[in-house]
Amino acid sequence: MYPQIERLDPSSTLPAQSEVAIIGGGIIGVATAYWLATRGIPVTLLEKGEIAAEQSSRNWGWCRSMGRDLAEIPLALASLQIWQRWQEEMGEGLGFQRSGILYACENPRQLQQQADWLEGARHYGAQARLLERRELAGVLPDAARAGWAGALHAALDGRAEPQRASVVIARAAQRLGAKLITRCAVRGLDIEAGRVSGVITEHGRLRCSQVVLAGGAWSSLFCRNLGIRLPQLKVVASVLRSEPMPGGPELAVGASRFAVRKRQDGGYTIAQRNGNLAPITPDSLRYFADFLPALGKQYRELRLRLDRSFIDELRQPSRWALDRPSPFEQCRVLDPQPSLAILAEAREELGRVLPFFRTLRVAQSWAGVMDVTPDAIPVIGPVEQLPGLFLSTGYSGHGFGIAPGAGRLAADLLLGDTPLVDPTPFRFSRL
Numbered sequence: 001m002y003p004q005i006e007r008l009d010p011s012s013t014l015p016a017q018s019e020v021a022i023i024g025g026g027i028i029g030v031a032t033a034y035w036l037a038t039r040g041i042p043v044t045l046l047e048k049g050e051i052a053a054e055q056s057s058r059n060w061g062w063c064r065s066m067g068r069d070l071a072e073i074p075l076a077l078a079s080l081q082i083w084q085r086w087q088e089e090m091g092e093g094l095g096f097q098r099s100g101i102l103y104a105c106e107n108p109r110q111l112q113q114q115a116d117w118l119e120g121a122r123h124y125g126a127q128a129r130l131l132e133r134r135e136l137a138g139v140l141p142d143a144a145r146a147g148w149a150g151a152l153h154a155a156l157d158g159r160a161e162p163q164r165a166s167v168v169i170a171r172a173a174q175r176l177g178a179k180l181i182t183r184c185a186v187r188g189l190d191i192e193a194g195r196v197s198g199v200i201t202e203h204g205r206l207r208c209s210q211v212v213l214a215g216g217a218w219s220s221l222f223c224r225n226l227g228i229r230l231p232q233l234k235v236v237a238s239v240l241r242s243e244p245m246p247g248g249p250e251l252a253v254g255a256s257r258f259a260v261r262k263r264q265d266g267g268y269t270i271a272q273r274n275g276n277l278a279p280i281t282p283d284s285l286r287y288f289a290d291f292l293p294a295l296g297k298q299y300r301e302l303r304l305r306l307d308r309s310f311i312d313e314l315r316q317p318s319r320w321a322l323d324r325p326s327p328f329e330q331c332r333v334l335d336p337q338p339s340l341a342i343l344a345e346a347r348e349e350l351g352r353v354l355p356f357f358r359t360l361r362v363a364q365s366w367a368g369v370m371d372v373t374p375d376a377i378p379v380i381g382p383v384e385q386l387p388g389l390f391l392s393t394g395y396s397g398h399g400f401g402i403a404p405g406a407g408r409l410a411a412d413l414l415l416g417d418t419p420l421v422d423p424t425p426f427r428f429s430r431l
Contacts, residue, residue: 004364006167008051011044011179017207018044018179020414021199023186023222024214025049026056027162028392028399030170030180031407032212037176039415044208045170045178046201048185049332052166055216056400058239058368060269061162061261062252063401064101066128066154067117069377071425072398073124075405078420082404083160092168095161095264100251102131102140103152114152128154140249146353148255159252159261162400185328187320188225189389196388200322202329210414212390217334217371219393220283221327224318228383231290231431232394235302235372236277238338240347240365242267248356257349260357267363272346274301276370276397277339279309290374290431299372303342338367372396373431380409380426390414391428 020036022029025047036043063083065076080098087096105111115130131151137144139153170180190198190205198207215222220232244266252261259273278284278299284291291299320326343365351358373379373394383389392410399406405420412419 004163005050005052005057006164008167008170008180008182010182011174014181014184014201014203014206015044015179018042019208020044020210020212021046021206021208022212022214023199024216024218025051025166025170025180025182026054026214026216026399027052027166027169027403028056028216028395028406029212029214030166030173031403032214032392032410033178033180033407034169034173034176035408035411036414037173037178039411040177041415043178044206045173045180046184046186046199046206047180047182048328050182051170051180052162053333055368055370056166057162058366059162059237059397059400060239060259060271061095061159061263061400062101062157063096063160064154064157065126066101066152066157067103068398069375070120070124071377072402073121073126074421075402075409077125078408079402079405080156080158082408083158086169086404090168090172092164092171093161093264094165094168096158097160098156098158099262100153100155101157102251102253104143104146104148104253104255105150105152106146106148106256108149111149118152126154127156128152140251140253142354142356146255160400161264165400183332185326187326187328188322191386194387196386202325210388210390212392212410212414214392216393217369218328219371219391221316221318225320226386228386230379230391230393231287231374233283233287233291233372234279234281235370235397236279236336236367237271237370237397238275238277238342238365238367239269239271240338240343241269241363242360243363245356245360249354253354255349255353258346258353260350268357268360270343270346270350272342275339275342275345276302277305277342278302280304280306281310281313283313287374294374294376299376334369336367336369338365340365370395370397375430378406378426379428379431380406381413381423381428383428
C-alpha cells in the first residue's frame, strides 16, 4: 500500500438513517460528500478500507484541462477554479499549484494532432497554446536536445498532492456535518417498491433515499449483483517518486514514454505516460464488444497482460447474499505490484531528454488500478432502471483532477439543482 496516505479520524458508529449514502471513499466520493454537506444535506460516506487508499492517492497528481476529451473540458475548467478556492479556504494544504503542464509533440504528426485538438477545445474555453520548436526552449530549456517538433502548453493547469488531498477534503466535509465511516463495506442495496430505500453494510442497515456509487474499480462488480450492466475494466498504472531534487522544472511534462511532475516535498512523481497494463480478466471477455471500437483510439497504448488476476477474478462471485461477507470484505484495498520494467523505461527516457533527472534516486514505487469506460469518459448520473441510485465512476485515469467539479455535478443532479456543467456527456444510458 502507498505508505504516505494521511489518515482520517472517521465517525465511530453507523447511523440508522441518512438522506444520502455514498459508497466509496476515494476523492470522487469525498468531494460529493463535501458538496452535499455544504447544502445541509445529511450524508454518510461508507468506505470498505481507508479514505483514498486506492487510486485516489496513487495517481500522478495532475490537475489538467489540456488533452482531455472535449466533453470533459468544461468540467475540468470548473474543477481548476474549485481547486484554487479550496487551496485558499480549507485551512490545510492540498498542494495545489498552477504550475503549468506541457505535452511534447515528438514529430510533425503529433503536432498536427494537438493543433486539431486545440481548435476544437477553444470552443469550450480551453486556454492552452501550441509551441513551435523555437518557442519551446523558453518554457523548457532542456527540451531543445530532444528534437521535438513542438509542444502543447497549458500555463494555468497544475498539480496537487494525491496522498493528502482526499483526506483534506474529507475533513472539510466532516466539519460541515458529513459522516465518514471507514472499514465498513457496503454489501448491497435495500430496495423497496422498485426503488432504493437503504444500504446493507457489514455492520448493519442504513436507511436512505438516495445512494451514490463512487466505487472506482469496484463499481462494475457492485452493479452486477444488482443486475445492472456497467461496462468497465481495470487498468494498472505504475508510478515512482524520487527523493528531493532542488532546482528542477516546476511544470509537469508528458512525452510518449514518460510523465513527470514536481512534488510539494521537492521530489518528483514519475511514470510512463503510455505504459499502463491491462490485465486480461473475465471482464475483458464480458465487455469485449464494448471496448473493441476503442482499442485503436483511447486504449491503443495499453499493454495486455495475462496473469493470476484472471483466475482470482474468475473465482470471485458475481452474485452474493447480503447477510454474508461480500467480495469487498475479502479485499479491502487493491494494491498491485508496480512494473519495475515500465518504470525503468520511463527513467531512461526522462534522463535522455532532461539530463537533470539522470541522477535521481528512487524513494518509492507503487501501482494503482484505474476504472475505465469504453469511451474513457466517466459516468455521472442516475440509473433509470433503479430510482435512487446514482453513479459517479469510470473516470479512466482523469478523476483526480476533475474531482472537485465532478463532486459538485453529482450533488447538483441528486438535488435537482442547476448543474455545474451540461451533464449529457456523462449519462449512464450512453453505455
